[in-house]
Amino acid sequence: MTTSSTIMDSNSFRPEDMADLDERTRSLAERRAILGPSYRLFYHHPLNLVRGRGTRLFDGDGTEYLDVYNNIPSLGHSHPAVQEAVSRQLGLINTHTRYLHENILDYAEDLLSTMPGELNHVMFLLSGSEANDLAVRVAQAYTGGTGIIVTSEAYHGNTELITKLSPSIGHDQPMAIDMRMIPTPDTYRLRTEDLGTWMAEHVRKQAADMRRHGIAFAGLLIDDIFSSDGVFPGKPGFLKPVVEAVHELGGVYIADEVQPGFTRTGTFWGFERHDVVPDIVTMGKPMANGIACSAVAAREDVLDAFAQSSPYFNTFAGSPVAMAAAQATLDAMREEDTMGNARRIGGVLLEELRSLAREFPQIGDVRGAGLFIGADVVAPGTTDPDYPAAVRLIEGMRERRVLTSLCGPFGNVLKIRPPLVFDESDVDWFMSALRDTLRNG
Amino acid sequence: MTTSSTIMDSNSFRPEDMADLDERTRSLAERRAILGPSYRLFYHHPLNLVRGRGTRLFDGDGTEYLDVYNNIPSLGHSHPAVQEAVSRQLGLINTHTRYLHENILDYAEDLLSTMPGELNHVMFLLSGSEANDLAVRVAQAYTGGTGIIVTSEAYHGNTELITKLSPSIGHDQPMAIDMRMIPTPDTYRLRTEDLGTWMAEHVRKQAADMRRHGIAFAGLLIDDIFSSDGVFPGKPGFLKPVVEAVHELGGVYIADEVQPGFTRTGTFWGFERHDVVPDIVTMGKPMANGIACSAVAAREDVLDAFAQSSPYFNTFAGSPVAMAAAQATLDAMREEDTMGNARRIGGVLLEELRSLAREFPQIGDVRGAGLFIGADVVAPGTTDPDYPAAVRLIEGMRERRVLTSLCGPFGNVLKIRPPLVFDESDVDWFMSALRDTLRNG
Structure with a gap:
């Protein structure tokens, strides 16, 4: 079996x-x-690539590419409102959070208004990695435990702490001694009627194993679209029994919304699809359309144990410029209804891909939520991952000037995750390139 | 004794x-x-604060303040060249390092040209914290050890790994089980003729203690201006025997240049004052005048063990916008000769402060390199730190619209660390406010 690191x-x-x-x-x-x-x-x-606009990218020769991969510029490349907000604020002031500034307060209030009322505190950082690094410490301080459960193909970031909670980095990378893994909720290959109960049982089993080794359970850290696992949105609501199990076991549920968050999956936050309320939410990538910005939102009582005892300062985070970029991004998401577009165009794309899969048996499964879709490339007639065919597919797409990528433990899942301003003409280009590549290689 | 956390x-x-x-x-x-x-x-x-320009800041009422504290906007607040470069690049493209882009290559080459030739590789990140987090892992992979030595009042950042190597965060914060501390090189209070030998002996002693506990020594992580320790530049060259000891012990020397780097101390890098070549250099804060940007530079052989075995990706780091901002900053540092200014104005300031100290016995010691100066506030006639007097001093300065701060384990050292475009008129304002505060409270 190919490991993730060799796939990378x-x-x-x-x-x-x-x-x-x-x-x-x-x-x-x-x-x-x-x-x-x-x-x-x-x-x-x-x-x-030297220039971009909307869903389109251009290389040094002026050749145009369709971006079906990049999730940071959710509003599209070089969005003028973000450029204008950053430029304007850079001309005024850009200091740090030890002085008062309205931008951080206005944005904090606006951001939390998109979440359930329990999540009433927010701290700002620079990257999803930093957000998860802090969130794990907040969970540990609140519960008094240290043990974190993640999925077996999770990626949560690049700091030392979070690398050791990111098994997808590769089988040779050491994991934390007090972490445990549950299997990927692979709805394509698993034979289970009730995914939520199945997953909750795995959480209970791993928490019990922690206990046996003298490790106190602190929480579950998951990305609810299971992106690096191979994109498995599952049925809405399936995480409910999982979150219940986590709480019964005395842990917290940390929703890593770095990938699903900010309207991509057709709801503002990915966890909304499951009608659950996380104890801690981390977010990043599309938050400021490319300016470094991330956050940890949490319930007041969850945050308190850490924050009352530990000073925490982050030089660049929450700066007037970062907050201006984040605010411009949030405003534009509302004005341009990226949520509605993700739902509508995501639905169109999912349908077209499913119809294509009926034509081409090497596409074994298509699944998604909003504009986050995975297409499982397999040996025809089986569910066996076909990694070489998947690589040929994305290389063929690249030759047709359409940018995609692969994910999952076998590296065989076509990751379809475009800017959220993807429209019908983009769908047409993408589908015709895909059809042509599948047909002619 | 007051601990750092209560001081904070x-x-x-x-x-x-x-x-x-x-x-x-x-x-x-x-x-x-x-x-x-x-x-x-x-x-x-x-x-x-709602507006800034050069060394001046303005609040909502239009009141003008003199900035003698902020080291991120080294070029001064709202520098037009950085604003222009960021705005221009945001209008073109801002992707990541998995596509080719000239900005990162041009800047990497230019940045390394400021360093000794052995330091020929560089990786980009977002914050000094991330840079130190990565540097420690690079040191560990290269040496095969885990034990890191820092000074007893060091601050190196906010990730989980680096928090546990930052004793200045507070006596209640858990430190890493395999780290050790050496005392602050307090040139004011120590009775030693040879600071370098004294410090090298402490490094040897702590490495021996590691060995006794079965911990392999990986390296020494120090900020060569010893900023959070209370600003102790020491005599040029005093670190030479320390670095020799580290190498004899099989460890690497990580120079945390987040504070001293980028011309502040009158040389481009702080380590140049000591005529030593680090194995790894970390940098951040002033690197892009306020846009999130940091880096780890290292010798090729030092970086290799980590980089060959571990994929590492940082979403926002090394982006065309971050690199444009960093390049504009480096260009402006050269054009405006911030190094020469730090040396010249830093020298004037040091002289004036020393003359003031002869007048006011509550200033027990003044020391600095370039535009990084510390003034030790003490009980007159003693070397006993006077923290309440120091707080009264910076609050009095604030009332006179001059912004400074405090550092050191006793929180009694006035930290003088202005933007590097500080000029004679700024020195005059600062000195008259300081004299007036010392005289009238």
């Missing part, structure tokens, strides 16, 4: 592909040695 | 001061409850 390598540009590149691309790729071996480039023929 | 509280606005505030300030301060109890405000009468 194979899915990327490799030094042996260097000779195939045109001179300019090769020169840029070669200069990347300065960044060291951790950095990965997408595609065997990497892209040098 | 006392030095800040307290809820009981609420009644003294004007209506608008009170309303803003009250609304901050939404951010939870971790957030601290400076001053008993907090500031609502």
Whole structure:
């Protein structure tokens, strides 16, 4: 079986592909040695993108690409309202949270108005990684436990603490001694009538194993679209018994909304699909359409144990500029109804993909919520993941100037996660490129 | 003895001061409850700053303040070149490091050209905290050890890993089980002829203690201006025997340049003052004049063990916008010669402060490098820290519209760390406000 870390390598540009590149691309790729071996480039023929607008990207030659991958510029690339808000605030002032500033207060109040009333406190940070790093400590301080449960293919970020709670980084990476994993809720391959009960049982089992090893359970950290697991939205509400189990066990439920949050899945927050209220919510990526900004929202009593005892300061977070960018993004999400568009266009896309899957048996399953869709590439007639076919598919799409990516433990799930301003003409381009690639390779 | 955490509280606005505030300030301060109890405000009468230019800041009433504290806007507040570069790049494209982009390569090459040739690789992140979090893992992967030595009053950041290597956060905060501390190189109170040898001996002693507890030594993580320790630049070169000891012990020397770096101390990097070459350098705060940007620079062989084995991706880091802001900042530092100004004006300031100290015995010691200066507030005729007098001093300065802060384990050191465009007229305002406060309270 291919592990995630080898997939992260194979899915990327490799030094042996260097000779195939045109001179300019090769020169840029070669200069990347300065960044060291951790950095990965997408595609065997990497892209040098220099301009973007809406769902479209342009390389140095002016060639146009359709973006079906990037979830940070949810409002589309180079959104003028965000540019204007950042530029304006940079011309005024950009300090930190140890002075008073209206931007952070206005935005904090506006952001929390999108959530259930219990979630009445918010702290700002820079990245989803930092948000999850803080959220885990908040959960530990509140419960007095340390043990965190995640799914077996989860990715929650890049700090030392969170890397050790991110098994998808690779089987060779050490996990935290007090963490436990539950299986991915793979609705395509699992034979279970009741996904929620199945998952709740796994949580109970792992919490019991923690107890046996002298570890006190602190909470469950999950991304409710199960993105790195392979995109498994499941039926609305299936997380209800899972969250109940977590609370019965004395833990907290941390909703990692870095990927599903901010209207992508057709509700403002992914957890709304399940009619559950998290104890802690983390968010990031699309929050300020590309300006570094993330947050941890929590109930007052949950946050208190940490915050009363630990000073916490984050230099750049919550700055007037970050807050201006986040506010402009939230305003534009409402004005442009990205939630409605995610639901409507996401629905169209899901239907078209399902009809395509009936035509092409190598698409074994299509599932999604809003504009977060996964298409499972398999050996026809089976549910066996076909990773090489999936790589050929995204490389073929790239040759047709359509940008997608892969996810899941076998790296065989086509990840369809475009900017939220994706429209009918984008769907047409995407579907015809996909059909053509499936047909002609 | 007062601990750092109680100092962090006392030095800040307290809820009981609420009644003294004007209506608008009170309303803003009250609304901050939404951010939870971790957030601290400076001053008993907090500031609502809405505009800044150069070294000057303005509140909502148009009142002008002199900034002698903020080290993020090194080029001065609202620098037009940074605003222009960010705005321009936001109008073009802002993606991530999995596509090729010239900005990150141009900047990486330019940044490394400021360092010794051995430091030939660089990875980009968002904050000094993230940079130190990564640097410690790089050091651990390279050495095979885990034990990190820091000074007893160090602050290196806010992630879980780095909080446990930041004793200045407070005596109640748990430190890492495999870390050790060496004393602050307090040149004012220590009776030692040879600070470097003294410090090297402490490093050897702590590494031996690690060994005895079965912990392999990974490295020394220090800020060479010893900022949170109370600002102790020491004599140029004093770190040489310390770095030698670290290498003899098989560890790496991580220079945390988040505070001293980028020309503040009168050399481009703080470590240059000591004629030593770090194995790893971390940097942040002033790097992009307020846009979230940080980095880890390292020797290729040091970085390799981590980078070859661990994929690492940071969503917002190294983005075209962050790199445009960092490049504009570096360019402006050269054009405006912030290094020369830090040396020249820093020298003037140091002289004036030393002459003031001869007049006012409550200033026991003045020390600094470039525009990073500490003034030790003591009980006259002794070296005993006088924390209440220091608080009265910065509150008195604030009433005279001059913004400073305190540092050190006793919270009694006036921290003088202005934007690097500080000029003679700023020195005059600062010195007359300081003299007046010392005289009249």
